[in-house]
Amino acid sequence: GATIGILGGGQLGRMLSVAAARLGFKTCVYEPGGDCPASHVANFHLQAAYDDADALRRFAQSVDVITYEFENIPTDALDILEAIRPVRPGREALRISQDRMTEKDFLSGLGLTPAPYAQIDTLDDLTAALAQIGTPAILKTRRFGYDGKGQARITDPAQAEEAFAAMAGAPAVLEGFVTFTHEVSVIAARGPDGQIACFDPGENVHKDGILHTTTIPARIPRSRQTDAVLLAGRILNALDYVGVMGVELFVTPQGLIVNEIAPRVHNSGHWTQNACPVDQFEQHIRAVAGWPLGDGQRHSDVVMENLIGTDADTWEALAKEPGTAIHLYGKADAKPGRKMGHVNRITPRA
Ligand code: ATP
Ligand code: MG
Ligand code: MG
Numbered sequence: 001g002a003t004i005g006i007l008g009g010g011q012l013g014r015m016l017s018v019a020a021a022r023l024g025f026k027t028c029v030y031e032p033g034g035d036c037p038a039s040h041v042a043n044f045h046l047q048a049a050y051d052d053a054d055a056l057r058r059f060a061q062s063v064d065v066i067t068y069e070f071e072n073i074p075t076d077a078l079d080i081l082e083a084i085r086p087v088r089p090g091r092e093a094l095r096i097s098q099d100r101m102t103e104k105d106f107l108s109g110l111g112l113t114p115a116p117y118a119q120i121d122t123l124d125d126l127t128a129a130l131a132q133i134g135t136p137a138i139l140k141t142r143r144f145g146y147d148g149k150g151q152a153r154i155t156d157p158a159q160a161e162e163a164f165a166a167m168a169g170a171p172a173v174l175e176g177f178v179t180f181t182h183e184v185s186v187i188a189a190r191g192p193d194g195q196i197a198c199f200d201p202g203e204n205v206h207k208d209g210i211l212h213t214t215t216i217p218a219r220i221p222r223s224r225q226t227d228a229v230l231l232a233g234r235i236l237n238a239l240d241y242v243g244v245m246g247v248e249l250f251v252t253p254q255g256l257i258v259n260e261i262a263p264r265v266h267n268s269g270h271w272t273q274n275a276c277p278v279d280q281f282e283q284h285i286r287a288v289a290g291w292p293l294g295d296g297q298r299h300s301d302v303v304m305e306n307l308i309g310t311d312a313d314t315w316e317a318l319a320k321e322p323g324t325a326i327h328l329y330g331k332a333d334a335k336p337g338r339k340m341g342h343v344n345r346i347t348p349r350a
Pocket of ligand 3: 260
Protein backbone atom coordinates (compact mmCIF):
# COMPACT_ATOMS: atom_id res chain seq x y z
CA GLY A 1 0.00 0.00 0.00
CA ALA A 2 0.89 3.65 -0.28
CA THR A 3 2.79 5.58 2.37
CA ILE A 4 1.71 9.01 3.55
CA GLY A 5 4.40 11.37 4.79
CA ILE A 6 3.41 13.65 7.68
CA LEU A 7 5.46 16.69 8.68
CA GLY A 8 5.19 17.18 12.44
CA GLY A 9 4.94 14.61 15.21
CA GLY A 10 2.43 16.08 17.66
CA GLN A 11 -1.05 14.82 18.53
CA LEU A 12 -2.48 15.90 15.18
CA GLY A 13 0.15 13.83 13.36
CA ARG A 14 -0.62 10.96 15.72
CA MET A 15 -4.34 11.00 15.01
CA LEU A 16 -3.69 11.39 11.25
CA SER A 17 -1.48 8.29 11.44
CA VAL A 18 -4.20 6.29 13.18
CA ALA A 19 -6.75 7.31 10.54
CA ALA A 20 -4.32 6.47 7.73
CA ALA A 21 -3.64 3.04 9.22
CA ARG A 22 -7.38 2.30 9.32
CA LEU A 23 -7.52 2.91 5.56
CA GLY A 24 -4.58 0.61 4.93
CA PHE A 25 -1.90 3.26 4.45
CA LYS A 26 1.50 3.38 6.08
CA THR A 27 2.76 6.62 7.57
CA CYS A 28 6.18 8.18 7.92
CA VAL A 29 6.45 11.06 10.37
CA TYR A 30 9.13 13.75 9.95
CA GLU A 31 9.80 15.33 13.33
CA PRO A 32 12.98 16.81 14.82
CA GLY A 33 12.00 15.76 18.35
CA GLY A 34 12.61 12.21 19.56
CA ASP A 35 9.87 10.72 21.67
CA CYS A 36 6.84 12.44 20.14
CA PRO A 37 3.11 11.53 20.15
CA ALA A 38 3.05 10.56 16.44
CA SER A 39 6.19 8.43 16.60
CA HIS A 40 4.35 6.00 18.90
CA VAL A 41 1.85 5.08 16.19
CA ALA A 42 3.44 5.87 12.81
CA ASN A 43 5.20 3.11 10.87
CA PHE A 44 8.34 5.19 10.44
CA HIS A 45 9.79 8.20 12.23
CA LEU A 46 12.45 10.22 10.46
CA GLN A 47 14.08 12.32 13.16
CA ALA A 48 15.75 15.31 11.53
CA ALA A 49 15.64 19.10 11.44
CA TYR A 50 13.64 21.09 8.88
CA ASP A 51 16.87 22.53 7.41
CA ASP A 52 18.39 19.09 6.78
CA ALA A 53 18.14 18.94 2.98
CA ASP A 54 19.38 15.33 2.72
CA ALA A 55 16.87 14.08 5.29
CA LEU A 56 14.04 15.98 3.58
CA ARG A 57 14.96 14.36 0.24
CA ARG A 58 15.10 10.88 1.79
CA PHE A 59 11.74 11.48 3.46
CA ALA A 60 10.08 12.64 0.24
CA GLN A 61 11.48 9.70 -1.72
CA SER A 62 10.19 7.21 0.85
CA VAL A 63 6.54 8.35 0.67
CA ASP A 64 3.85 8.76 -2.01
CA VAL A 65 2.29 12.03 -0.87
CA ILE A 66 3.22 14.57 1.81
CA THR A 67 0.97 16.39 4.25
CA TYR A 68 1.55 18.23 7.52
CA GLU A 69 0.08 18.88 10.95
CA PHE A 70 1.36 22.43 11.34
CA GLU A 71 1.54 25.40 9.00
CA ASN A 72 5.02 26.72 9.75
CA ILE A 73 6.89 24.58 7.23
CA PRO A 74 9.93 26.64 6.14
CA THR A 75 9.78 27.67 2.46
CA ASP A 76 13.19 26.10 1.74
CA ALA A 77 11.99 22.74 3.05
CA LEU A 78 8.86 23.04 0.94
CA ASP A 79 10.96 23.70 -2.19
CA ILE A 80 12.89 20.46 -1.65
CA LEU A 81 9.82 18.34 -0.85
CA GLU A 82 7.62 19.69 -3.63
CA ALA A 83 10.21 18.88 -6.28
CA ILE A 84 9.96 15.19 -5.32
CA ARG A 85 6.36 14.49 -4.22
CA PRO A 86 3.03 16.33 -4.09
CA VAL A 87 2.55 18.35 -0.91
CA ARG A 88 -1.11 18.65 0.12
CA PRO A 89 -2.56 21.11 1.06
CA GLY A 90 -0.45 23.12 -1.40
CA ARG A 91 1.98 25.99 -1.25
CA GLU A 92 -0.53 28.81 -1.57
CA ALA A 93 -2.46 27.72 1.53
CA LEU A 94 0.80 27.64 3.50
CA ARG A 95 2.04 30.98 2.21
CA ILE A 96 -1.20 32.67 3.16
CA SER A 97 -1.76 31.10 6.55
CA GLN A 98 1.83 31.48 7.78
CA ASP A 99 1.36 35.24 8.14
CA ARG A 100 -1.66 36.88 9.77
CA MET A 101 -1.29 39.97 7.58
CA THR A 102 -1.20 38.01 4.31
CA GLU A 103 -4.11 35.93 5.56
CA LYS A 104 -6.29 38.94 6.37
CA ASP A 105 -5.48 40.57 3.01
CA PHE A 106 -6.45 37.32 1.27
CA LEU A 107 -9.73 37.04 3.19
CA SER A 108 -10.61 40.69 2.50
CA GLY A 109 -9.80 40.15 -1.15
CA LEU A 110 -12.35 37.32 -1.21
CA GLY A 111 -14.98 39.76 0.05
CA LEU A 112 -14.99 38.22 3.54
CA THR A 113 -14.73 40.27 6.72
CA PRO A 114 -11.81 39.97 9.12
CA ALA A 115 -11.61 42.13 12.28
CA PRO A 116 -10.37 45.67 11.51
CA TYR A 117 -6.59 45.31 11.19
CA ALA A 118 -3.39 47.20 10.51
CA GLN A 119 0.22 46.23 9.88
CA ILE A 120 2.52 47.18 12.77
CA ASP A 121 6.27 47.50 12.22
CA THR A 122 7.03 50.47 14.47
CA LEU A 123 5.67 52.08 17.62
CA ASP A 124 4.45 54.94 15.43
CA ASP A 125 2.47 52.44 13.34
CA LEU A 126 0.86 51.19 16.53
CA THR A 127 -0.02 54.66 17.82
CA ALA A 128 -1.59 55.57 14.47
CA ALA A 129 -3.46 52.25 14.22
CA LEU A 130 -4.84 52.60 17.75
CA ALA A 131 -6.14 56.06 16.87
CA GLN A 132 -7.93 54.56 13.88
CA ILE A 133 -9.10 51.17 15.16
CA GLY A 134 -9.65 52.21 18.79
CA THR A 135 -9.55 50.12 21.95
CA PRO A 136 -9.93 47.42 23.08
CA ALA A 137 -7.61 45.90 20.51
CA ILE A 138 -5.20 42.97 20.28
CA LEU A 139 -1.63 43.16 19.03
CA LYS A 140 -0.50 39.81 17.56
CA THR A 141 2.76 38.64 16.03
CA ARG A 142 2.23 38.00 12.32
CA ARG A 143 3.94 34.61 12.45
CA PHE A 144 4.24 31.56 14.73
CA GLY A 145 1.49 32.45 17.24
CA TYR A 146 -0.70 29.67 18.66
CA ASP A 147 -2.83 29.07 21.77
CA GLY A 148 -2.94 32.86 22.28
CA LYS A 149 0.87 33.13 22.50
CA GLY A 150 2.47 36.24 21.01
CA GLN A 151 -0.56 38.40 21.76
CA ALA A 152 -1.02 41.54 23.86
CA ARG A 153 -4.40 43.04 24.68
CA ILE A 154 -4.61 46.82 24.66
CA THR A 155 -7.44 48.49 26.55
CA ASP A 156 -5.93 51.97 26.63
CA PRO A 157 -3.70 53.77 24.09
CA ALA A 158 -1.27 54.44 26.96
CA GLN A 159 -0.39 50.71 26.87
CA ALA A 160 0.98 50.99 23.32
CA GLU A 161 4.65 51.05 24.29
CA GLU A 162 4.37 48.06 26.62
CA ALA A 163 2.42 46.03 24.04
CA PHE A 164 4.88 46.91 21.30
CA ALA A 165 7.78 45.82 23.50
CA ALA A 166 6.01 42.49 24.14
CA MET A 167 6.32 41.67 20.40
CA ALA A 168 10.12 41.74 20.88
CA GLY A 169 10.75 43.26 17.46
CA ALA A 170 8.63 40.72 15.56
CA PRO A 171 6.41 42.11 12.78
CA ALA A 172 2.87 42.38 14.15
CA VAL A 173 -0.71 43.14 13.29
CA LEU A 174 -3.21 45.13 15.36
CA GLU A 175 -6.76 43.82 15.43
CA GLY A 176 -9.85 45.56 16.69
CA PHE A 177 -11.55 43.59 19.44
CA VAL A 178 -14.67 41.89 18.09
CA THR A 179 -17.63 41.75 20.47
CA PHE A 180 -18.96 38.41 19.38
CA THR A 181 -22.00 36.54 20.66
CA HIS A 182 -20.46 33.17 19.75
CA GLU A 183 -17.21 31.78 18.48
CA VAL A 184 -17.60 28.96 15.96
CA SER A 185 -15.41 27.02 13.57
CA VAL A 186 -16.03 25.09 10.40
CA ILE A 187 -13.96 22.02 9.63
CA ALA A 188 -14.04 21.83 5.86
CA ALA A 189 -12.55 19.31 3.44
CA ARG A 190 -11.84 19.50 -0.29
CA GLY A 191 -10.65 16.76 -2.61
CA PRO A 192 -8.34 17.11 -5.65
CA ASP A 193 -11.40 17.01 -7.94
CA GLY A 194 -13.00 19.97 -6.13
CA GLN A 195 -15.48 17.96 -4.06
CA ILE A 196 -16.20 19.77 -0.77
CA ALA A 197 -17.60 18.38 2.48
CA CYS A 198 -18.02 20.44 5.66
CA PHE A 199 -18.76 19.22 9.15
CA ASP A 200 -21.44 21.06 11.12
CA PRO A 201 -20.06 24.25 12.71
CA GLY A 202 -18.96 23.80 16.32
CA GLU A 203 -19.20 26.41 19.06
CA ASN A 204 -15.86 27.08 20.75
CA VAL A 205 -15.08 28.35 24.24
CA HIS A 206 -11.50 29.37 25.05
CA LYS A 207 -9.86 29.52 28.46
CA ASP A 208 -6.59 31.44 28.92
CA GLY A 209 -6.25 31.70 25.13
CA ILE A 210 -6.49 27.90 24.68
CA LEU A 211 -9.49 26.03 23.28
CA HIS A 212 -11.45 24.60 26.21
CA THR A 213 -14.63 23.10 24.69
CA THR A 214 -16.30 22.64 21.33
CA THR A 215 -20.07 22.08 21.42
CA ILE A 216 -22.20 20.68 18.61
CA PRO A 217 -24.70 21.85 17.60
CA ALA A 218 -23.54 25.46 17.87
CA ARG A 219 -26.27 27.56 19.46
CA ILE A 220 -26.72 29.83 16.46
CA PRO A 221 -29.54 29.88 13.89
CA ARG A 222 -29.49 27.29 11.12
CA SER A 223 -29.14 30.06 8.50
CA ARG A 224 -25.96 31.37 10.17
CA GLN A 225 -24.56 27.84 10.22
CA THR A 226 -25.19 27.69 6.49
CA ASP A 227 -23.47 31.08 6.03
CA ALA A 228 -20.45 29.70 7.88
CA VAL A 229 -20.23 26.56 5.77
CA LEU A 230 -20.62 28.46 2.48
CA LEU A 231 -17.94 30.94 3.53
CA ALA A 232 -15.54 28.08 4.28
CA GLY A 233 -16.25 26.57 0.88
CA ARG A 234 -15.30 29.83 -0.83
CA ILE A 235 -11.95 29.90 0.97
CA LEU A 236 -11.15 26.32 -0.07
CA ASN A 237 -12.11 26.92 -3.69
CA ALA A 238 -10.06 30.13 -3.88
CA LEU A 239 -6.97 28.21 -2.75
CA ASP A 240 -7.67 25.15 -4.96
CA TYR A 241 -7.27 23.46 -1.60
CA VAL A 242 -6.75 19.74 -0.99
CA GLY A 243 -7.26 18.46 2.55
CA VAL A 244 -9.00 19.60 5.74
CA MET A 245 -8.98 23.21 6.91
CA GLY A 246 -10.15 24.80 10.17
CA VAL A 247 -11.92 28.14 9.73
CA GLU A 248 -12.37 30.12 12.97
CA LEU A 249 -15.24 32.61 12.99
CA PHE A 250 -16.76 35.20 15.29
CA VAL A 251 -20.55 35.46 15.19
CA THR A 252 -21.81 39.03 15.62
CA PRO A 253 -25.23 40.62 15.12
CA GLN A 254 -23.75 42.21 11.96
CA GLY A 255 -22.65 38.86 10.53
CA LEU A 256 -19.65 36.54 10.48
CA ILE A 257 -16.11 37.80 11.06
CA VAL A 258 -13.26 35.49 10.03
CA ASN A 259 -10.72 35.18 12.85
CA GLU A 260 -8.17 32.88 11.24
CA ILE A 261 -7.73 29.81 9.09
CA ALA A 262 -5.54 26.75 9.70
CA PRO A 263 -4.52 24.62 6.68
CA ARG A 264 -4.72 21.34 8.59
CA VAL A 265 -6.84 19.26 10.90
CA HIS A 266 -7.92 21.38 13.83
CA ASN A 267 -8.41 20.99 17.58
CA SER A 268 -11.99 22.24 17.25
CA GLY A 269 -12.67 19.27 14.91
CA HIS A 270 -11.78 16.55 17.40
CA TRP A 271 -15.49 16.07 18.18
CA THR A 272 -15.91 14.43 14.76
CA GLN A 273 -14.03 11.35 16.00
CA ASN A 274 -17.03 10.12 17.95
CA ALA A 275 -20.01 11.88 16.37
CA CYS A 276 -19.58 11.15 12.65
CA PRO A 277 -19.05 8.04 10.50
CA VAL A 278 -15.94 9.67 8.99
CA ASP A 279 -13.96 12.06 11.18
CA GLN A 280 -11.72 15.01 10.23
CA PHE A 281 -8.55 12.89 10.31
CA GLU A 282 -9.90 10.27 7.92
CA GLN A 283 -11.39 13.01 5.74
CA HIS A 284 -7.96 14.66 5.49
CA ILE A 285 -6.23 11.39 4.62
CA ARG A 286 -8.91 10.65 2.01
CA ALA A 287 -8.44 14.08 0.43
CA VAL A 288 -4.64 13.99 0.26
CA ALA A 289 -4.71 10.38 -1.00
CA GLY A 290 -7.22 11.27 -3.71
CA TRP A 291 -10.02 9.09 -2.30
CA PRO A 292 -13.66 10.22 -2.44
CA LEU A 293 -14.55 12.24 0.67
CA GLY A 294 -16.50 10.31 3.30
CA ASP A 295 -19.76 10.79 5.17
CA GLY A 296 -19.24 13.51 7.77
CA GLN A 297 -22.91 13.85 8.76
CA ARG A 298 -23.07 13.70 12.52
CA HIS A 299 -25.20 11.05 14.22
CA SER A 300 -24.79 12.59 17.70
CA ASP A 301 -24.67 15.81 19.64
CA VAL A 302 -21.30 16.18 21.31
CA VAL A 303 -19.15 18.27 23.62
CA MET A 304 -15.39 18.01 23.16
CA GLU A 305 -13.32 19.05 26.16
CA ASN A 306 -9.55 19.47 26.02
CA LEU A 307 -7.48 17.91 28.79
CA ILE A 308 -4.81 20.52 29.53
CA GLY A 309 -1.86 20.04 31.89
CA THR A 310 -2.92 17.97 34.89
CA ASP A 311 -6.56 17.67 33.64
CA ALA A 312 -5.62 14.27 32.25
CA ASP A 313 -4.80 12.98 35.75
CA THR A 314 -8.53 12.33 36.13
CA TRP A 315 -8.45 9.85 33.23
CA GLU A 316 -9.68 6.97 35.38
CA ALA A 317 -12.89 8.76 36.37
CA LEU A 318 -13.37 9.96 32.79
CA ALA A 319 -12.86 6.44 31.48
CA LYS A 320 -15.84 5.27 33.59
CA GLU A 321 -18.26 7.97 32.37
CA PRO A 322 -21.05 6.74 30.10
CA GLY A 323 -21.21 8.29 26.64
CA THR A 324 -17.62 9.48 26.93
CA ALA A 325 -14.73 8.67 24.61
CA ILE A 326 -11.28 9.47 25.96
CA HIS A 327 -8.31 10.30 23.74
CA LEU A 328 -4.82 10.59 25.27
CA TYR A 329 -1.73 11.65 23.33
CA GLY A 330 0.89 9.67 25.25
CA LYS A 331 2.82 12.77 26.36
CA ALA A 332 5.04 12.26 29.38
CA ASP A 333 5.11 15.60 31.22
CA ALA A 334 1.90 17.48 31.95
CA LYS A 335 3.30 21.00 31.78
CA PRO A 336 0.74 23.80 32.42
CA GLY A 337 -1.03 24.76 29.19
CA ARG A 338 0.08 21.57 27.41
CA LYS A 339 -2.58 19.64 25.49
CA MET A 340 -2.48 16.11 26.93
CA GLY A 341 -5.70 14.67 25.51
CA HIS A 342 -9.39 15.33 25.04
CA VAL A 343 -12.75 13.73 25.75
CA ASN A 344 -15.83 13.59 23.54
CA ARG A 345 -19.14 13.32 25.40
CA ILE A 346 -21.83 12.22 23.00
CA THR A 347 -25.63 12.12 23.31
CA PRO A 348 -28.17 11.11 20.66
CA ARG A 349 -28.75 13.86 18.13
CA ALA A 350 -31.61 16.07 19.34
P1 ATP B 1 -4.91 29.08 17.84
O1 ATP B 1 -4.13 29.12 16.56
O2 ATP B 1 -4.39 28.14 18.87
O3 ATP B 1 -6.40 28.99 17.61
P2 ATP B 1 -3.97 31.81 18.15
O4 ATP B 1 -2.81 31.98 19.04
O5 ATP B 1 -3.76 31.89 16.67
O6 ATP B 1 -4.76 30.50 18.56
P3 ATP B 1 -6.28 33.54 17.98
O7 ATP B 1 -7.19 32.54 17.39
O8 ATP B 1 -5.87 34.71 17.18
O9 ATP B 1 -4.99 32.89 18.63
O10 ATP B 1 -6.92 34.09 19.33
C1 ATP B 1 -7.25 33.22 20.39
C2 ATP B 1 -8.60 33.60 20.94
O11 ATP B 1 -8.57 34.95 21.44
C3 ATP B 1 -9.70 33.61 19.90
O12 ATP B 1 -10.21 32.32 19.66
C4 ATP B 1 -10.69 34.56 20.55
O13 ATP B 1 -11.38 33.94 21.62
C5 ATP B 1 -9.78 35.61 21.13
N1 ATP B 1 -9.55 36.66 20.12
C6 ATP B 1 -8.51 36.71 19.24
N2 ATP B 1 -8.61 37.80 18.43
C7 ATP B 1 -9.73 38.43 18.79
C8 ATP B 1 -10.38 39.63 18.34
N3 ATP B 1 -9.89 40.38 17.37
N4 ATP B 1 -11.53 39.99 18.97
C9 ATP B 1 -12.04 39.23 19.97
N5 ATP B 1 -11.47 38.12 20.45
C10 ATP B 1 -10.33 37.71 19.88
MG1 MG C 1 -3.91 30.50 15.20
MG1 MG D 1 -7.28 30.64 16.80
